[in-house]
Amino acid sequence: xxxxxxxxxxxxGFSRRSFIKTVGVSATVSTLSGIAEAAAIEHERAEETxxxxxxxxxxxxxxxxxxxxxxxxxxxxxxEALRLHLNMTGSKLICDRGSCGGCSVIIDGKIMNACMTLAxxxxxxxITTVEGLAKDGQLDPVQVSxxxxxxLQCGYCTPGFVVATRVLLNDIPKPTLDQIKxxxxxxxxxxxxxxxxxxxxxxxxxxxxxxxxxxxxx
Amino acid sequence: xxxxxxxxxxGTSSIPFDMPTTNRPMNLGQSMNxxxxxxxxxxxxxxxxxxxxxxxxxxxxxxxxxxCPFGAANLESVDDSAARKVPGVLDIDIQMKxxxxxxxxxxxVVGDSPAAAARALAALKLTWKRLPxxxxxxxxxxxxxxxxxxxxxxxxxAALSHDAVYSTPVQTHSSLEPHGGVVDHKGDKATVYASTxxxxxxxxxxxxxxxxxxxxxxxxxxxxxxxxxxKLGGPGKELTLAAKISKKLNRPAYLVCNRAEEHLDTGxxxxxxxxxxxxxxxxxxxxxxxxxTFGGVGVAGGGGGVAIPSGRYxxxxxxxxxxxxxxxxxxxxxxRAPGHPQATFAEELMLxxxxxxxxxxxxxxxxxxxxxxxxxxxxxxxxxxxxxKDRKANGSQTSVMRTGFGIGAGGWGSASPGGNAEVxxxxxxxxxxxxGTQDIGTGQRTTMAICTADSIGIxxxxxxxxxxxxxxxxxxxxxxxxxxxxxAPTMMAAAAxxxxxxxxxxxxxxxxxxxxxxxxxxxxxxxxxQFLTWKDACSKLTADxxxxxxxxxxxxxxxxxxxxxxxxxxxxxxxxxxxxxVIAIQSCGRVxxxxxxxxxxxxxxxxxxxxxxxxxxxxxxxxxAMVNPNFEFYKILGPNDMPHIEPVLWWHGQTGVKALxxxxxxxxxxxxxxxxxxxxxxxxxxxxxxxxxxxxxxEGAVA
Numbered sequence: 008x009x010x011x012x013x014x015x016x017x018x019x020g021f022s023r024r025s026f027i028k029t030v031g032v033s034a035t036v037s038t039l040s041g042i043a044e045a046a047a048i049e050h051e052r053a054e055e056t057x058x059x060x061x062x063x064x065x066x067x068x069x070x071x072x073x074x075x076x077x078x079x080x081x082x083x084x085x086x087e088a089l090r091l092h093l094n095m096t097g098s099k100l101i102c103d104r105g106s107c108g109g110c111s112v113i114i115d116g117k118i119m120n121a122c123m124t125l126a127x128x129x130x131x132x133x134i135t136t137v138e139g140l141a142k143d144g145q146l147d148p149v150q151v152s153x154x155x156x157x158x159l160q161c162g163y164c165t166p167g168f169v170v171a172t173r174v175l176l177n178d179i180p181k182p183t184l185d186q187i188k189x190x191x192x193x194x195x196x197x198x199x200x201x202x203x204x205x206x207x208x209x210x211x212x213x214x215x216x217x218x219x220x221x222x223x224x225x
Numbered sequence: 226x227x228x229x230x231x232x233x234x235x236g237t238s239s240i241p242f243d244m245p246t247t248n249r250p251m252n253l254g255q256s257m258n259x260x261x262x263x264x265x266x267x268x269x270x271x272x273x274x275x276x277x278x279x280x281x282x283x284x285x286x287x288x289x290x291x292x293c294p295f296g297a298a299n300l301e302s303v304d305d306s307a308a309r310k311v312p313g314v315l316d317i318d319i320q321m322k323x324x325x326x327x328x329x330x331x332x333x334v335v336g337d338s339p340a341a342a343a344r345a346l347a348a349l350k351l352t353w354k355r356l357p358x359x360x361x362x363x364x365x366x367x368x369x370x371x372x373x374x375x376x377x378x379x380x381x382x383a384a385l386s387h388d389a390v391y392s393t394p395v396q397t398h399s400s401l402e403p404h405g406g407v408v409d410h411k412g413d414k415a416t417v418y419a420s421t422x423x424x425x426x427x428x429x430x431x432x433x434x435x436x437x438x439x440x441x442x443x444x445x446x447x448x449x450x451x452x453x454x455x456k457l458g459g460p461g462k463e464l465t466l467a468a469k470i471s472k473k474l475n476r477p478a479y480l481v482c483n484r485a486e487e488h489l490d491t492g493x494x495x496x497x498x499x500x501x502x503x504x505x506x507x508x509x510x511x512x513x514x515x516x517x518t519f520g521g522v523g524v525a526g527g528g529g530g531v532a533i534p535s536g537r538y539x540x541x542x543x544x545x546x547x548x549x550x551x552x553x554x555x556x557x558x559x560x561r562a563p564g565h566p567q568a569t570f571a572e573e574l575m576l577x578x579x580x581x582x583x584x585x586x587x588x589x590x591x592x593x594x595x596x597x598x599x600x601x602x603x604x605x606x607x608x609x610x611x612x613x614k615d616r617k618a619n620g621s622q623t624s625v626m627r628t629g630f631g632i633g634a635g636g637w638g639s640a641s642p643g644g645n646a647e648v649x650x651x652x653x654x655x656x657x658x659x660x661g662t663q664d665i666g667t668g669q670r671t672t673m674a675i676c677t678a679d680s681i682g683i684x685x686x687x688x689x690x691x692x693x694x695x696x697x698x699x700x701x702x703x704x705x706x707x708x709x710x711x712x713a714p715t716m717m718a719a720a721a722x723x724x725x726x727x728x729x730x731x732x733x734x735x736x737x738x739x740x741x742x743x744x745x746x747x748x749x750x751x752x753x754x755q756f757l758t759w760k761d762a763c764s765k766l767t768a769d770x771x772x773x774x775x776x777x778x779x780x781x782x783x784x785x786x787x788x789x790x791x792x793x794x795x796x797x798x799x800x801x802x803x804x805x806x807v808i809a810i811q812s813c814g815r816v817x818x819x820x821x822x823x824x825x826x827x828x829x830x831x832x833x834x835x836x837x838x839x840x841x842x843x844x845x846x847x848x849x850a851m852v853n854p855n856f857e858f859y860k861i862l863g864p865n866d867m868p869h870i871e872p873v874l875w876w877h878g879q880t881g882v883k884a885l886x887x888x889x890x891x892x893x894x895x896x897x898x899x900x901x902x903x904x905x906x907x908x909x910x911x912x913x914x915x916x917x918x919x920x921x922x923x924e925g926a927v928a
Binding site for chain 2: 082100101104141146154155156159165187191194197
């Protein structure tokens with residue numbers, strides 16, 4: 008198995024091509040009709056790049072500030088690499104097709120579904136999972152607000168929502184309620200904690216929670 | 226006031242237990258604890274909480290069911306030669322049989338990784354002969370049954386009458402943590418990590434499969450990722466198979482369903498069809514009639530009941546008959562208030578249609594028909610909060626966006642099957658509450674701590690809780706909203722017992738009567754005067770501390786009631802419904818933890834909205850396979866669909882802890898249906914209330 012340092016340190020140019028390579032270049036050419044030229048270039052590049060897979064290949068990335076390495080097949084998702092190979096089970100496997108947000112992680116500053124990302128595509132990336140949000144023993148303000156506003160019930164969707172809220176506040180420090188709803192729109196909670204999640208996001212960004220109507224007492 | 230702090234994260238950071246939130250001023254009654262946050266909150270927001278599906282043990286094998294891809298088919302041949310050659314495959318077993326629903330298991334494959342099991346599954350060559358399928362209630366019940374002669378006579382002689390059919394689709398539980406878990410059989414002992422609503426029902430169902438006595442294995446479910454009724458009733462086929470494989474291969478066996486399997490074969494809320502024929506007078510007085518209900522139970526023998534008439538309204542003399550209808554689909558399991566949301570949809574929309582025919586405001590009609598004064602009081606409060614005075618007459622608006630208001634009511638009887646609890650007061654002043662009952666997200670862990678702290682009179686920070694283990698004192702399954710009504714009084718009694726034992730120790734040492742002692746605000750008093758701090762008092766104990774225990778038996782606790790108001794906007798060009806505001810008033814007896822109680826209500830409303838607007842298990846009518854076994858096309862209400870929801874805890878001098886889990890999910894979809902009728906002037910009697918149905922009704926309205 009080739010284990011070239013060049014390919015390991017070159018995440019961007021490496022991932023897609025090598026993955027396609029593992030599936031088989033001929034299959035790629037036959038399915039992507041009308042791009043024979045691109046396929047030829049692809050083939051040429053594949054010639055120069057060491058073949059990785061289909062067996063396990065070493066993949067290095069940074070998870071929560073620490074260097075991590077897994078040896079997995081190129082078809083392994085980042086979520087499986089985290090859960091099964093690094094035993095970081097905070098990110099959850101719920102829908103396995105990017106429709107619930109339960110596996111949300113931060114890859115190089117962007118929120119991604121770990122179930123829809125191949126581990127090999129995250130090669131060399133800086134990954135933050137829910138386990139990495141608390142720093143030096145201090146909870147992230149988002150986490151404190153989630154607890155205070157009871158923005159969780161069974162808690163299975165919670166890591167995804169916490170991560171998504173963190174990314175939102177990184178991008179928009181004081182989001183409106185509509186911006187919060189939009190940013191969390193890729194996440195699903197079955198217990199029904201959205202109201203409290205909105206309040207937690209508002210509070211964590213230094214804003215007032217949604218107020219109830221006043222003037223009538225039960 | 227001393228800040229009560231939660232257990233620390235890595236020993237350095239702490240967040241206060243005492244975390245007031247000020248945004249719900251309407252809940253003016255007194256809960257046992259207004260400000261406490263969930264005890265397991267930190268574990269859940271940091272990813273530290275280990276669910277059964279997170280138990281990826283070293284050396285584990287991974288199991289997948291082999292399932293029928295059609296609604297009905299005969300498995301005619303199996304070629305597993307390629308599957309057996311897949312690297313990492315450890316076991317394949319397939320039974321030739323005739324299947325009656327999509328997702329029915331015919332066997333399993335086992336691999337040493339999830340990928341190996343998945344590849345083996347893909348490499349199996351199975352030949353199926355498809356059989357004819359039925360997929361809906363209406364495949365068997367092709368038209369509404371004829372009314373009885375008596376009903377015909379009643380309707381003919383009445384001033385007004387109502388004759389209509391209502392229906393609701395199959396709703397799947399869609400717990401985010403799938404069914405299953407991990408079994409680690411070690412020969413003479415075993416550990417079962419179960420995702421269950423009944424720790425002790427799993428224990429009772431596991432012994433034979435494991436070949437062990439109950440004392441030789443432990444069932445653990447520290448955290449459960451939702452259940453809503455579908456994880457009741459023992460180990461289920463998932464843990465049963467995992468136990469067999471773990472025993473056979475002598476390795477930990479991991480079996481957790483995927484999302485498609487969850488939709489197909491882990492229960493659902495059965496579909497319903499309700500035929501209503503009622504006679505009524507011009508003032509809205511309902512004289513009676515008949516109601517025929519049908520429950521779509523798939524391949525199950527029953528469980529499709531539709532709880533109409535609910536008994537909340539005076540409907541005169543109603544002749545009710547129910548029939549369960551079978552077809553080719555996975556069977557139902559209890560789902561948060563079984564039989565109620567679907568029945569309430571029919572009942573409430575029927576009332577609004579009757580009100581419209583009689584020319585009465587729906588609020589007025591309910592004032593007249595409610596039997597119980599509690600509901601009437603809730604009507605008055607809720608109608609003010611939602612702004613009912615702004616409601617326009619049905620179908621009277623002319624703008625593209627039209628506003629609608631709706632009302633729904635729900636009730637739930639509380640019960641207590643009995644349970645056991647222990648409380649240990651340690652020498653260092655810490656207190657441990659122990660009961661085996663699980664926390665499925667309701668807040669059981671937190672309420673047990675609050676009950677203990679409140680019963681003894683100490684700060685919450687001194688209490689730790691052990692739950693979700695079969696080796697702890699047995700408690701009830703989390704079904705029927707019985708958990709808190711059972712475990713709260715039991716835990717309080719156990720705490721009182723432990724406190725009494727502490728007083729005996731203090732009395733002996735001080736040469737006093739145990740009855741002279743009391744605890745207030747974390748200090749021990751003697752004769753009403755400060756005697757010792759709590760810590761100093763506990764230091765008089767031996768290293769074992771003192772253990773209090775309590776058991777409670779069966780008991781009813783009376784009913785919980787709720788009324789909800791919904792305001793929506795409807796876009797008459799697209800048919801899209803936008804829920805804007807929900808007022809959810811709910812009685813539940815004494816509130817233990819305000820925040821988790823509010824969360825139960827908000828969650829019930831959200832599930833009700835999701836049921837009313839989106840959810841629908843759709844089966845292909847030709848092959849009987851589910852066409853939307855996922856979360857893209859089986860739509861669940863998401864953040865973007867959210868209205869403003871206000872939970873109102875109704876604390877009118879009620880004592881005792883009553884049901885809260887189920888009742889708030891009952892009225893919402895019904896109130897939504899009523900609001901739509903109000904907005905567009907035509908009823909949509911068949912859920913989910915999707916844009917196509919809204920537009921069809923709308924075109925009828927303007928035609």
